[in-house]
Amino acid sequence: MMAKCSLQSTDPHLCQSLDGLSHLAETRRFKAWFLDQFGVLHDGKKPYPGAISTLEKLATTGAKMVIISNSSRRASTTMEKMKSLGFDTSLFAGAITSGELTHQYLQRLGIASSKGLGLQVVENVEEAEFILAHGSEALGLPSGEARPTSLEDLEKILELCAAKKIPMIVANPDYVTVEARALRVMPGKFHSPVHRNTVKGKYLAL
Structure with missing residues (x-):
């Protein structure tokens, strides 16, 4: 089902209906992509159909891709999980996760070391x-x-x-x-x- 836009505007680029990411990738307008993982790239058990090939096509445009996730895992563990599911993690510039931010927060409180929580x-x-x-x-x-x-x-x-x-x-x-x-x-x-x-x-x- 294609998305519908209810905004009234004369700017044709303000709101568009799209069949998928391929159209956006082909325009090469976007230099960075922030991608969620659960429910977007995979279902926790396996990649969604076309997810891996779509990322590979995005990479050919020179765009930087970053995973953003509410996962409680740290960024490095998230990358390991993505690799185990068949994703080429070299395509990503990095990952930002709730787990990584939590670890950094605990470090700022002085109750976590750089290597682990301790x-x-x-x-x-x-x-x-x-x-x-x-x-x-x-x-x-x-x-x-x-x-x-x-x-x-x-x-x-x-x-x-x-x-x-x-x-x-x-x-x-x-x-x-x-x-x-x-x-x-x-x-x-x-x-x-x-x-x-x-x-x-x-x-x-x-």
């Missing part, structure tokens, strides 16, 4: 000094593993955290994400303000 994961609310929410299906363990946890049980944990006024950092603000043909709830459903002087080193990992 934080201590705890299993109970009583020990936690803040919550780091980057998923909605498991609870992180001190061992580095994750324990599958229902959304209902996570909500109960968050209710306890809210009662103790424990701050939360949300590494992925999406309300839902695309996974194959289904929509999955994401941490954007959980929201709590973060105050710089309350975020320390021990945290619950969602």
